[in-house]
Amino acid sequence: MKTFYFPIILASLLIISACSQEEGASSIDDITAQSWADIEAESEGTEVRLYMWGGDEGINQYIDEWLQPQLEDEYGVELERIPMETEEILQKLQTEQQAGKQEGTIDIIWLNGENFKTAKDNDLLAGSFVDVLPNFNEYYQTDDPAFSTDFGTDVNGMEAPWGKVQFVFHYDSEKVEQPPSSFAELKQWILENPGEFTYPNAEDFTGNAFLRHLLYEQTEQPSDIYSEPFEADEVNEKAEGMWTYLNEIEHDLWRSGDHYPNSLTELDRLYGEGEVSMTMGYNEARAEKLIDEGTFPDSTKSFVMEPGSIGNTHFLSIPFNSTNKEGALTAINYMLSPEAQLSKLKQDYWGENTPISYEKLPDSMREEFEKVERGDSVLDQQELEESFLPESEADYVEWIEDQWFDEIVQK
Amino acid sequence: MKRNHLPFYFIAGLLFIAPTLLLLVQSFTAPWRFQRGEGLQFQLNSWSLLFSDPNLWSATLWSLVIGAMVLLMNVFIGLTSGKALALYSFQGRTIVESLLLAPILIPVLAVAMGLHLFMIRVGLADTWVGVVLIHLVPTVPYSIKIFHHAYSEVGRPLMEQSQMLGASVIKQFLTIELPLLRTSIRSVTFLTIVISLSQYAITAIIGGGQVITLPMIFFPFLDTANASVMAAFSVWFAILPLVMYIVVEGLLQLLPYSRKPWRIQT
Incomplete structure (x- = not known):
């Protein structure tokens, strides 16, 4: 009894195979x-x-x-x-x-x-x-x-x-009185409130953007990054302070930095459940919808920090x-x-x-x-416009992904 | 012999029933902030959001149609090749056997990309037939394995007996093979439907957006932070295999020698 119809079906399909359309x-x-x-x-x-x-x-x-x-x-x-x-x-x-x-x-x-x-x-x-x-x-x-x-x-x-x-941070105004206005203040706040802050890992779109802000902050002017083509040696030098900063806050992050959220969704859930007091993300108005449907608490507000916010x-x-x-x-x-x-x-x-x-x-x-x-x-339009920073070249994104893993996860 | 069923019920309840119930509850409530000491708030938003998607019904229907076709072809291919592998000896059997299992060892996505090229040339890309065919890749190897095993259990002597008594091939198939293969058909049904239903990437590539199945709507929502919407989607998603399973169970009742539920067991 012949039971192998499958090759026959496939073969017949091959025969029907017509030439590709030419007209276009x-x-x-x-x-x-x-x-x-x-x-x-x-x-x-x-x-x-x-x-x-x-x-x-x-x-x-x-x-x-x-x-x-x-x-x-x-x-x-x-x-x-x-x-x-x-x-x-x-x-x-x-x-x-x-x-x-x-x-x-x-x-x-x-x-x-x-x-x-x-x-x-x-x-x-x-x-x-x-x-x-x-x-x-x-x-x-x-x-x-x-x-x-x-x-x-x-x-x-x-x-x-x-x-x-545009990238903004969100915070629960019931738990945070005065949102930080610079990375130095953010660090201060994290050290005072251990376990209340974290960021998505560098492979996540948003986590990477958070790190790019920190990289911009290391230079005298953010334009040193976004208007400069990517040059590994130079960036390595500029980024020294960034890794120090991240390692210094790590111990006081959510779960002592042993685990970073894999995606913004994960961070948003932690924030929505009240595990952490801050979240972040592109689209300055995204919290409105989430507050409306009850995912975020009503007391959610947003802020931007020095040196600015990438859009x-x-x-x-x-x-x-x-x-x-x-x-x-x-x-x-x-x-x-x-x-x-x-x-x-x-x-x-x-x-x-x-x-x-x-x-x-x-x-x-x-x-x-x-x-x-x-x-x-x-935030109001004027504040957003004043803090606006352009994106850097796509190469920076990849570089941060690799380096973050070496500098933070493996240490 | 007296058996203690309590541990079974306990484990089953804890691991299977409780999470499902939780999902149900979550789909009917707002996201729960238990750290803030808030209670549950019941609402229907997640469900109305789900049903507001204009593609939902057609996508559900397409998922069912494609799932049913995939199941039919799986049973056909699985039965025939499983039987051949189990009961007939021929040269190169082990090679054929491992070849038939190969698709699950190679990533489906890699297979799909190659097949996409082929399907564009044949004209099957962007059609539901193409989607059914690509869904065979991750399902058929399992079906063949299951039926192969089932036929080995039945064994050749039973077949020889019916042949000696003069039964035709069809009669033998209907009265001996199918009734004995009932449990395997059940397993294949469940496995096939669940696998076919959850294919996102290969459906997207081969169906090209012309064929919208449930995962095409559902998967992008994995990015939402709203756990209640996700729960509603998941519950809706879980209903499909259940429906298919009940239908198949009904069809199995039509087989000869089936124990009818309305008959008293003796």
């Missing part, structure tokens, strides 16, 4: 050469697929409940949100490129930093398109370095700024094999519009800061923006 999607340069009115007209009645990380209900609802109906009404564009991790999206694109698949399923991706570098270096993106977006030209400071470089990588117009976030921009881009680049451009343009950015800023859904330039807005619109109540746990 039209190139972004041809499309952007058209007038904007044509691009919008062509996108009417099409479907645009937005692939993005789906782990935040507020962000998901902003897309599903606000953006989707708006795009449908105004441009007849049907937006579909597909939850997927950015790493997997890039993996998918990379394999599709290897296989020569010119008709992909993704029209818009959401990314920044290292992912953008990967995508750009591997030619996974459609190309330069930001200059043709009317809303970008009209309402954004187009030559802002925050839009032209992304963690030290040149953007070249291949991604459009969608939002920006970064995140972007929208179009993959090389999008089949609806016109639709993608229309949708991205709308997502950058003042109305969409205003709704994103409000606490109803997402509550995230906007990269738009207030000076360029019409008066009535600017008032709307200024009126938005971001919540008690959010």
Whole structure:
């Protein structure tokens, strides 16, 4: 009796194997050469697929409940949100490129930093398109370095700024009277309150950012780090004080520093349960949502310390094999519009800061923006802007990961 | 013989039932700050959040359909190759046996990336059929192993007997093999469904976002600090294998020589 059907099935699949599609999607340069009115007209009645990380209900609802109906009404564009991790999206694109698949399923991706570098270096993106977006030209400071470089990588117009976030610390104002204003004061506080503070380990996105702040602090000016290309010898020298600092506080950290939270989520849970009195993270307004749903105590407030707070921009881009680049451009343009950015800023859904330039807005619109109540746990705009520090090159991130393990864990 | 069941119930209760109950309670309450001496606050937010996701129902349905297909193919492949490995001797049997087990020794993700390339060429990428096929990789080796073992237990003499009495292959399969393999089918059902249901990375890559299964919605939420939402998701997640298990159990009742629950045991 023949029982091995499996190889037969596989073999038959091989036979069906067709040659890869040749026709492919039209190139972004041809499309952007058209007038904007044509691009919008062509996108009417099409479907645009937005692939993005789906782990935040507020962000998901902003897309599903606000953006989707708006795009449908105004441009007849049907937006579909597909939850997927950015790493997997890039993996998918990379394999599709290897296989020569010119008709992909993704029209818009959401990314920044290292992912953008990967995508750009591997030619996974459609190309330069930001200059043709009317809303970008009209309402954004187009030559802002925050839009032209992304963690030290040149953007070249291949991604459009969608939002920006800044790093802040959160504390429980019932347990901490006066939040520290510098790393020296933080150390003092930690020594006085053993077990009440910790930070995620260096491999975590947020933990690494915490350490980068400390690295900035070691120099005379933070720009010695963020405007300097990475140079291992120099950094080693500058970082001496950083490792001393970390080793000095280690004993008084949560669980005497024997264990560091593996992720920000872990630290947030510890904070939410009252185990520690401080947490931290990108997005200066993120605590609002967590207070609302009861994860964080109501008495949560935020603070920034000297030398400042690192912030970064995140972007929208179009993959090389999008089949609806016109639709993608229309949708991205709308997502950058003042109305969409205003709704994103409000606490109803997402509550995230906007990269738009207030000076360029019409008066009535600017008032709307200024009126938005971001919540008690959010620092005021001026304080955030004054403390803003740009990100350093991506190489620093990796260097900190390695060195932290050697200097702190193994000692 | 009188047996003392108490230790069993105690351990089972402590290790299996208590954590499940805790999860249930947590899904219906706000995150608990016991260090601050607060009591439990009951709420339905986590569940309403869960059901507010527009993809939830279709994702649940897709997970069930894909799980059922994966199970069917597993039973088919497992039964046939398990039987061959256990009852027939042929050249190179040990080689075939170890080859069939190979997929669980190689990381699934590595296999998936290679197969993705292949599936794009064949046109199976971004389809649910492709997802079913990729889910076979981490499940089939176990099924083959389980059925192999089961057929070895049944043994060749029993088969020879029925053949001598003139039973057709089908009749032999239905009246002898299937009833004796019932427990193995149960194990394969549970194992397959649970493995298939929890595949995130390979589903994402092969399904390409066109096929949204439950983990695609669920896994990104592992990053949330809200333990109550996580608990609600986990409970929802756990219901699926349970449903499938009950369905399969019902189907098994249709087999010949099954002990019907409504019959009095003697």
